[in-house]
Every structure is written in structure tokens, then in C-alpha cells.
Amino acid sequence: MSDxxxxxxxxxxxxxxxxxxxxxETGALMTxxxxxxxxxxxxxxxxxxxxxxxxxxxxxxDLEANLADLESGSHARxxxxxxxxxxxxxxxxxxxxxxxxxxxxxxxxHRILTQVxxxxxxxxxxxxxxxxxxxxxxxxxxxxLVWVETPTNPLMNVNDIGALAGIAHExxxxxxxxxxxxxxxxxRPLEHGADVVCQSLTKYLGGHSDTIGGALIVDDADxxxxxxxxxxxVGATPGPFDAFLVLRGTKTxxxxxxxxxxxxxxxxxxxxxxxDVERVYYPGLESHPDHELATEQMDDFGGMLSFEFDGTLxxxxxxxxxxxxxxxxxxxGGVESLIEQPAAMTHAxxxxxxxxxxxxxxxxxxxxxxxxxxxxMKADLQQAFDAARE
Ligand SMILES: *Cc1c(COP(=O)(O)O)cnc(C)c1O
Numbered sequence: 001m002s003d004x005x006x007x008x009x010x011x012x013x014x015x016x017x018x019x020x021x022x023x024x025e026t027g028a029l030m031t032x033x034x035x036x037x038x039x040x041x042x043x044x045x046x047x048x049x050x051x052x053x054x055x056x057x058x059x060x061x062d063l064e065a066n067l068a069d070l071e072s073g074s075h076a077r078x079x080x081x082x083x084x085x086x087x088x089x090x091x092x093x094x095x096x097x098x099x100x101x102x103x104x105x106x107x108x109x110h111r112i113l114t115q116v117x118x119x120x121x122x123x124x125x126x127x128x129x130x131x132x133x134x135x136x137x138x139x140x141x142x143x144x145l146v147w148v149e150t151p152t153n154p155l156m157n158v159n160d161i162g163a164l165a166g167i168a169h170e171x172x173x174x175x176x177x178x179x180x181x182x183x184x185x186x187x188r189p190l191e192h193g194a195d196v197v198c199q200s201l202t203k204y205l206g207g208h209s210d211t212i213g214g215a216l217i218v219d220d221a222d223x224x225x226x227x228x229x230x231x232x233x234v235g236a237t238p239g240p241f242d243a244f245l246v247l248r249g250t251k252t253x254x255x256x257x258x259x260x261x262x263x264x265x266x267x268x269x270x271x272x273x274x275x276d277v278e279r280v281y282y283p284g285l286e287s288h289p290d291h292e293l294a295t296e297q298m299d300d301f302g303g304m305l306s307f308e309f310d311g312t313l314x315x316x317x318x319x320x321x322x323x324x325x326x327x328x329x330x331x332x333g334g335v336e337s338l339i340e341q342p343a344a345m346t347h348a349x350x351x352x353x354x355x356x357x358x359x360x361x362x363x364x365x366x367x368x369x370x371x372x373x374x375x376x377m378k379a380d381l382q383q384a385f386d387a388a389r390e
Contacts, residue, residue, distance in 0.1 A: 011070065011185060012254045019065025020247070031062040033244045055232045059240035063247045064215070067205075070184040070250065071197050071217040075224035077231045078215045078243060082180065082200025083108050084236030085214030087116075089176050089196055091230040093144050095121040100138045101147035102129040104157060104358075106178065107346060109147065129159045130290070132167065139171045148194070149178040150187075151294070154306045154342050154366040155359050156281045158290035161297060165193035180204070180333075185257045187298045190219050196227075203333025204303075207249040207256055211242045256335065256371060260303030263377065264369040270378055271307045276385045278308040278363065304332060306342075306366040311388060313362035316341050318388040320365060325372055325380035332368035337377060339367050 009017075022029050034057055039050040050056050060078050068076040079085040086109055093099070101113060103126040113124040125138040129148055139146075146168035150159035161177055168175035176196040177189035183204045189197050199205060201213030218224050231237060238246075261284075268282035280287070283294035284301030294301060309316045319341075320328050326339035330346060340346060343362050347355055356362070369377070 014069050015066075015185075015253050016251045018069035019062045019067075031059055031244065031247055033240045034058045035240055053240070054235050054237055057237075057240050057243070059247070060238060060243040063243045063250075066247060066250055067184075067199070067215050068217055070253075071179070071199075072184070072188045072190050073197065073217040073219045074221060075219075076215055076217040077224070077227050078201070078213060078238050078246075079231070080214070080236045080238045080242070081212045082198070082202060082214035083112065084234075085198050085200075085216050086112060086178075087236065088216060088227055088230045088234065089145070089147075089198065090117055090122065091234065092174070092226060093117075093122055096142060097122055097144040098140050098142045099124040099145045099147060100135060100143055100173075101126055102149055102152060102159065103127055104152040104155065105147060105149050106153060106180075109149070109178070113147075129164060130157055132160070132163055135164060135167050139167065139173070141171075143171055143173045146173055146175045147178070148175065148189075149181075150297075151181050151283055151302065151304065153181070153304070154281070154346070154364065156283050156288070156304060156306060158283050158288075158294045158297065160293055161187075161189050161192035161194055165189075165195070168195075169193070181304055182298055182302055183253060183257060185253050186261075186300050186302055190217065192297065195220070195223065201246045201249075202331065204257065204260075205249055205253060205333075206246045207253065207334060208245075209331065209334035209336065211245040213238050213242050213246050257300070257303070259371040260369055261300040263371065263374045264303045264305050265301065266374045267367075267369055267377055268305050271305075271381075274385075276310050276389075278310045280308075281306040303369045304366070305369065306364055308361055309363040309365055309385070309388070311363050313343055315388040316363045316365055317344055319381075319384045322384040322387040323380050325376050326367060326384075334368070335371045337368060337370035337372060339365060341365055 037053050041047045064076040127134045127138045148164050165175040174195045177194040178198045180200040197217040199215040265284050271277045272280045282305040320339045326337045329338045342360050
């Protein structure tokens with residue numbers, strides 16, 4: 001994985017041990033859930049590292065140390081949601097600043113940039129971030145942030161982190177990468193020159209669809225301090241039980257991701273050969289336009305894929321309603337497989353013509369491939385396809 005030197009521990013080992021030592025007092029192996037708001041001081045201001053749990057909590061600290069290590073950073077900050085993390089990056093900017101972001105970023109990212117931050121005079125230009133000339137053209141003297149997501153949702157476009165960080169830095173702007181789909185096991189944006197990595201811990205890092213959380217990871221102590229100021233000032237911090245759940249999740253991230261990737265690759269190949277399927281979007285397929293870049297930038301291709309069912313909006317709705325192994329639901333990254341129809345759900349607000357032009361056709365179906373047996377997934381999709389044809 002990330003380290004070839006025998007002196008450096010491998011990702012799988014660090015996933016379990018980084019940031020976590022047995023409790024020196026009791027020997028307890030697992031980080032305790034420090035359900036606690038305030039901390040005894042020996043004299044005014046003379047504390048043992050913790051004063052108040054919004055500012056810092058030992059369970060959260062262990063998770064932050066773990067995530068910093070896995071993302072090849074020096075510092076991490078955790079939040080009560082991925083959006084809380086994204087908001088904190090935007091707190092670094094001032095009125096009159098300009099942001100360049102991908103035109104297919106996560107819906108919540110688009111919403112906060114337009115419906116929340118425009119009222120504070122922060123303007124965003126949304127561009128196709130696979131088109132580097134378009135990104136360069138969008139840059140202005142007041143551009144302070146380039147926001148990148150890769151792979152993107154739901155068409156799994158892959159963006160070149162090194163190239164986009166380069167464009168940002170030529171303009172003295174920060175480059176932030178939302179690494180939620182890939183996870184640090186498959187891709188570490190800081191190693192490619194990004195300044196900030198954002199994670200929705202709700203997805204693969206938590207991994208069990210049982211908590212909401214977010215994180216920002218950097219490799220720069222000054223930038224971390226600025227983020228820490230806003231983390232504490234705004235207060236969207238996670239409780240210790242949520243931090244514990246994610247810490248429990250990251251221990252098995254490598255084994256879960258290996259199975260997610262293996263199942264997704266098998267399913268993608270099966271769908272690509274299927275007569276009821278027009279097209280499959282998975283960066284691991286040679287037919288994917290960004291396959292070569294994905295091979296260079298990622299260690300494997302992840303558990304997310306989309307495909308175009310050869311049918312109407314209604315027929316595709318029948319497919320997603322009739323599956324049983326795949327649960328019809330938004331979100332992703334848990335051990336269980338999920339299915340959704342962007343045209344009728346996550347992207348329904350976009351006018352049809354615009355939506356279809358962007359590749360979000362009526363028959364498009366997105367799946368978060370879980371870690372159940374892949375043969376059960378195939379059988380489940382097949383019976384749902386058959387039901388849609390009746
Ligand atoms: C889910 C998600 C978010 C937002 O995270 P929450 O934990 O839901 O607030 C941000 N980016 C991506 C890519 C996501 O999938």
C-alpha cells in the first residue's frame with residue numbers, strides 16, 4: 001500500500017494501531033468512550049490537555065490521530081457530519097473571495113456554496129474539473145479555494161488531484177479534496193499535493209450505516225490551527241460515542257474495502273455484458289474514460305458504480321423498488337448494498353433536459369456495492385430486471 005519502506009508500518013497495521021495505545025492506568029485495549037463535558041484543573045489554566053469537550057475530548061483525539069495517520073497528514077479535526085467539516089473549510093474564506101468547484105460535486109456541497117455562502121458574498125464557479133483549461137479559465141485573482149471531488153457522484157468521473165492542486169497553487173489558492181468515495185485506503189490526496197482532505201465519516205470510514213460524522217485532514221500545523229479555531233468556535237463537533245464508532249470502523253477499513261472493490265469489479269463486468277444494461281460507469285473498467293488516471297491515482301477502484309438500465313424512468317423505478325439484497329436508500333459506504341435512482345431521487349430537482357445532457361438519464365441506477373456475496377447481488381438485480389420487464 002502506501003509505504004514500501006520496511007521501517008514504516010503498512011496501512012493495515014496503522015488502521016488498527018495509529019492513535020491508540022492501551023490505557024496506561026488499566027491496560028484497557030480499546031479507547032474508552034469519554035462521556036464527559038469538563039475536566040479538573042490543578043490550578044487555574046493548569047490542565048492535563050483537556051478543558052472542555054467541545055474544544056477537545058480524548059476519544060475524539062484518538063480518532064483524529066488515527067485519521068491523520070491514515071490520510072498521510074500531520075493533523076485531523078473531526079466534526080458532527082461531513083457537512084460540518086465542509087463548512088469549516090469555507091470558514092477559512094472571507095466575503096469577496098471566490099471558489100472554483102467541480103460541477104458534479106456532492107449535492108450538499110453545492111447547496112452550502114450557493115444557498116448558504118452566496119449570502120455572505122462568497123461566489124462559486126462550478127466547472128468540469130476533468131477539463132483543466134476550463135478550471136484555469138475559471139480562476140480569478142480572488143480565487144482562494146479549489147474544491148475537488150474524485151471519484152464523483154453518480155458518474156464516477158476521476159479528477160487529477162496533482163494537476164488541480166497545481167492550478168490552485170499557481171494562483172495561491174488552497175486545494176481541498178473530498179476523499180469520501182475513495183477513502184484513504186485507496187487514495188491519499190495529500191500525497192498528490194492537496195492542502196485539505198475532507199471525509200464524510202458517515203460512509204466507508206464508519207462503514208456500518210450507524211453514525212454521522214466528518215473530518216478534515218491536513219499536513220500543516222498552521223492550517224490545522226486555523227481549522228481548530230473554527231471547529232471550536234462553530235462547535236459542530238462529534239460526541240465521544242460517535243467518535244468511538246468511527247474508530248471501531250477504521251480498524252476494518254482495509255478488509256472491508258478489499259471486498260467492496262472485489263464485489264464492485266465483478267458486478268461491473270457482469271452488468272457490462274448484460275443485455276438489459278446500456279452502459280456501466282466504474283473506474284475499474286477499461287471502458288471508463290478515466291480508467292488510466294484512476295489506475296495511477298488510486299490503489300483500487302472502490303465500491304461505487306452506476307449503470308444505465310435500458311428502459312424508461314418508470315421501469316428503472318421498478319428495478320430499484322424490487323431489489324431485496326440491495327436496499328433502496330440514499331447514502332453509501334456501509335457493509336450492506338444500497339441502490340438508488342438519481343433521476344427520481346438525489347437529482348430529481350434538476351430539469352430533465354439539463355439532467356439528461358449531464359448524463360443523468362432516466363434509466364441511470366447507482367449502487368453502493370456492499371460486502372454480501374456477489375452472486376446474491378447478481379441474482380437480486382436479475383429478478384428486479386425481470387420484474388421491470390413484466
Ligand atoms: C455524504 C457525503 C458528504 C456529506 O457528509 P454527511 O456526513 O452526510 O454530512 C460529503 N461528500 C460526499 C462525497 C458524501 O458522499
